[in-house]
Amino acid sequence: MKNVVCYINQFFAGIGGEDKADFEPEVRDGVAGPTAAINQGLKAQDAQVCKTIVCGDNFMSTHRDEAVQRILEALEGTEFDLFMAGPAFQAGRYGVACGEIGKAVAAKFKVPVITSMHPENPGVEMFKKEMYIMVGSHSAGSMKQDVDAMVKLAGKLLSGEELQGPEAEGYYQRGIRHQVWLKEPVQAADRAVDMLIAKATGKPYVSELIIPKKDLVPIAPAIKDLKHARIALMNTGGIVPVDNPDKIQSASATRWGRYDISGMDRLEGGVFKTIHAGFDPAAANADPNVIMPVDVMKEFLKEGKYGSLHPYFYTTVGTGTTQGEAKRMAKEIIPYLEEDHVDGVIMVST
Amino acid sequence: MVKEIERAGFPVVLMCNLLPVAQTVGVNRMVPTISIPYPLGDPGTSKEEQHKLRRARVEAALDGLATDIKKQTIFKTEI
Numbered sequence: 001m002k003n004v005v006c007y008i009n010q011f012f013a014g015i016g017g018e019d020k021a022d023f024e025p026e027v028r029d030g031v032a033g034p035t036a037a038i039n040q041g042l043k044a045q046d047a048q049v050c051k052t053i054v055c056g057d058n059f060m061s062t063h064r065d066e067a068v069q070r071i072l073e074a075l076e077g078t079e080f081d082l083f084m085a086g087p088a089f090q091a092g093r094y095g096v097a098c099g100e101i102g103k104a105v106a107a108k109f110k111v112p113v114i115t116s117m118h119p120e121n122p123g124v125e126m127f128k129k130e131m132y133i134m135v136g137s138h139s140a141g142s143m144k145q146d147v148d149a150m151v152k153l154a155g156k157l158l159s160g161e162e163l164q165g166p167e168a169e170g171y172y173q174r175g176i177r178h179q180v181w182l183k184e185p186v187q188a189a190d191r192a193v194d195m196l197i198a199k200a201t202g203k204p205y206v207s208e209l210i211i212p213k214k215d216l217v218p219i220a221p222a223i224k225d226l227k228h229a230r231i232a233l234m235n236t237g238g239i240v241p242v243d244n245p246d247k248i249q250s251a252s253a254t255r256w257g258r259y260d261i262s263g264m265d266r267l268e269g270g271v272f273k274t275i276h277a278g279f280d281p282a283a284a285n286a287d288p289n290v291i292m293p294v295d296v297m298k299e300f301l302k303e304g305k306y307g308s309l310h311p312y313f314y315t316t317v318g319t320g321t322t323q324g325e326a327k328r329m330a331k332e333i334i335p336y337l338e339e340d341h342v343d344g345v346i347m348v349s350t
Numbered sequence: 351m352v353k354e355i356e357r358a359g360f361p362v363v364l365m366c367n368l369l370p371v372a373q374t375v376g377v378n379r380m381v382p383t384i385s386i387p388y389p390l391g392d393p394g395t396s397k398e399e400q401h402k403l404r405r406a407r408v409e410a411a412l413d414g415l416a417t418d419i420k421k422q423t424i425f426k427t428e429i
Contacts, residue, residue, distance in 0.1 A: 283388035290391035330354035344415035345362040
């Protein structure tokens, strides 16, 4: 019987939502939440989930080193053959948490690690080289599908079956080069010339060494004279007037708003609030300045630290929002910044 | 969003908690915040402490906008 250790967050363990996201790491014997389904699937492979680790997403992101250390210590002395985390769907903090703990477990215990994330989960880019990340679904509605895919790969890894590469197995390319024996051998020089001819004549071809592209933006020049600069404030923490006049969605936002702050010294609770569904809103509702720091920006303005403040702040919600939508919303906002001769922007994200 | 704004030529500082994510997606100027639900003021501390922390972090962001950088940079904060 082979042993598998699983990692899930506080939500999937049934402990609670955002109000419990500070839940400290805990190692439980056997299954919890979705790891019951993983355990069920592993039976056919003569394997079982021997332990399930539960940790709050905020605890992992805010106290990463401590969380990782405590989990590694708790696993000492446990014999296991494979580590599985998630599936994390499009939940960004959860995906990053699965990646962080998976990377640490792989380094210490030398076992393969499997997780699952939607292509837009930031954890994919951060950790796909370190572990098998299955190409997962958007939300927990597809739990079964994502768990089944993880279990299928787990079976192959546990039985030592040869993998057929990322496309065939359904995980993100890890950037690891393998030697492959072609069934009908064609030597490298011939393959290269065939590829060159295809390229020169506009025919389709596939490179044998695809270089991944990182989308970096050229660094914008610094503001030369801060004392005369005009600054704009933005946030993805969902700070809006209490009636949310632009009906910005609490998750997977496609809308944004801008709100006049020229006549106020701070954002008052009860006048502004957060509509973000990705964290406990209590602190930001009581004092919206903890996300959109209008109070200290007004103070710095009076003290002459910078020249002037753009009269509006801009808001959307970052959780579950696709990169495509974020890009479009930014492009819609930019003309307002240009029109008002803004020199620099401070964005607060949650 | 930050990348599009910078692509349009505006220097921009991202104040956020998940710095590894910001670095991976290619944000150039960053200032750390203390958490996700309350980036700039822990409600478990006094109003004065929250305000002091917020001033320090926002000041780092303002100074960051006026700082020439050659590569992705996380600006240090006093508290």
